Amino acid sequence: IELGAMDRQDALAFLTKSLTRKDLRNDATTNELLDELTCLPLAIAQAAAYLNRNRMSITRYLQLLRSTEQDVVALMSREFRNDTRYKGSANAVATTWVVSFSQIRERDAAAADLLAFVSCIEWKAIPRSLLPKVQAERQMEEAIGTLCGYSFLARRGDSEEEGTEREEEWYDIHRLVHLATRIWVKKHGDAAGVLEGAVQHVADVFTSDDYANPYLPHALRLLESGQECSAEERSELCLLAGRCLEVDGRIREAVTWVKESCRWREALDEDDSDRLLSQHVLAIVYGADGQVQRAVELLEHVVAVEARTLRDDHPSRLVSVEALADMYAHLTVDPVEALSSDPVRS
Template identity: 30%
Template sequence: MSGWHYKTQAAIEYSYRVRESTPDTWVFWIHASNAARLEQGYQQIAARAEIPGWDDLKTNILQLVHQWLCDARNGRWLMVLDNADNDGMFFSGSASEDRGPLVGFLPQAAHGSMLIISRNGLAAWNLVGSYGHVITVQPMNEKESLALLQARIPAAHPGGSKDDEKALVEALEYIPLAITQAGSYIANRLPLVTVATYLRLFYESEAKQTRLLQSEESTDLRRDPSIRYAVITTWQLSFEQIRQERPAAADLLALMSMFDRQGIPEDLVRGSEQDELDFHDALVPLLNYSLVRLEMSEGLYDMHRLVQLSVRAWLDIDQQLHSWQAKSRVIMAREFPDGNYESWTQCRSLLAHAKSVLQSLRDVDDEDRLHAATLLANCGWFLHLQGGYKEAEAMYRRALEAREKVLSREHPDMLTSVSNLGNVLDRQGKYEEAEVMRRRALA
């Protein structure tokens, strides 16, 4: 996705008629995100080329332009189809009932070429017909990312040290759209906001990251005016398309975003009763859009930090964030072991995911609160046995607080929470507090 955006900016500068030593070469740029935009692009081609009949309301504009492009007498041409993420639109959709699939109006001629730009790997393959013709645009490296950031910030006001700039492009994971947006945000607020200031604000909280990446500070005259510029908004267009095409894939993406973004095991996101083929069907769109990456050697899934942030913001807008957070706690409470020695390997692999789902416990119901308490108690016991007494104490206190809101003082789980807290306080030499918990447990 990152390379896709960078490439479109470079290519769009040439969306006009180019004269060479050979016969005239036409370069046409079409936004192919949906059938209406494709037809609009054909309409503009017809008007620009002054194809006879282009202004007749009864004319089949798709057929008219297709025939004109297939005629070698009209010269060489290059057509760029941008945002062609929905291949189903070309093979099954049509602009109206009396027209066939749109793919039939994509010209194939020796005197013309077509460049298709897509964020969807499967769509790219389906439209070009062979993986051999698919060129994957690789992510930018640090040097390229720094050059892009510096191009957005006035030279007279660098706004930070080289180390700050390196830290910022690394935090933005070398994604061009994110770097461009951050650079424009800083440039528009200098000297109030520098690179160092932006970086500090970015790391303060997830809420501030979302706000910064939803900012509409930057504009680009070469960019499609119907597409908003913010990073999160751009990704959310892909999320919405996935939800329309395959709701199960959108649900899988939502669930994955609740856990730590790295090392997500399949057991956490695949239901125990879910068929393997159904799981693969849901997973493939996420891999094709490069929203999720599979580490084949370990069988674990990763996602970009900014993708995770964007998914959570998208769910929050849809008022679904709390329900997915609750669902992730149910799964973690079931999957995280009791913390005893024989389960330590699994506990280590799941601890980061447990911490992730325990970050937000506001406005939860009693059932959700008890799931969280179970997870907190098990994590605390594992950390306790590992010698992480301070962190274990924090887990135990949160578990006890949650259970006190739901359970009676005589409930066995309450006894466990009180006793465990007393033990870990004793381990740290906090004897007076430990005595209070021990007496309470005894009573």
């Protein structure tokens, strides 16, 4: 739904069609509501969703609109106006959402938590399996139903993804709802805690060797947010995303994120297994990027550290030695001679 204002007749027809209870209509209050919403389809859709969900009169809804938290509305409106398409429309849209946010927070904590999580990830193509699970499946269904009922989440049809078969539901969220939710979380919640929880959850469910991983856009959105979270969680997600990007052939991006993982793990001990893993993976993506000399230097370091700390037949050590031999081959260096001349191995 776009934000351009409708003329009065079209706006009235859209509101009437959107209301499940036709007895809610009253010419005077309906026109008053359309004035309040400035005949914007996005605001009308949100207001209708609220009215349908709560079986509330338009008169009562008008009272809620006029008593909303004006500081939050003003903040959302300023953010919306950064896009010139939303001039003059932002206040009406923000007000309807603040009313609905308040209702969800008061009546459905699980739905509010899901909405906060979704505000951290990409706003489209959200697979249900990515959403954090709640204690009971029934409660999960109710929470998703609440968000869809308020028109915050929209279920995707299979036809929207040509050539694919869906075994789970996928969702989209309007990008302005996405923005509004982030503002709401900053105002009423623990934004840093929500982000850290989202990073941890996505890292837990992420599989890095899956071609065209549907979680990847959401992982990248989290990593590109610019907000700080714990080094452990962020470094793990950077590494997972980097490995997935390498599998997907997006080598330059893979280098960027695996380097970031290494940077976050620099504070760990030199022989820490997580630090060594990030360095090993960075060497591999360096090689894929044609930076073979850098790959060799990094793998030589990894091999040297593991030679001091791991037994000869340890799987990690064997993999590192094999990877180094492969890199030597790319440098036209005899891998047997190079490894045998290494003082660590002699």
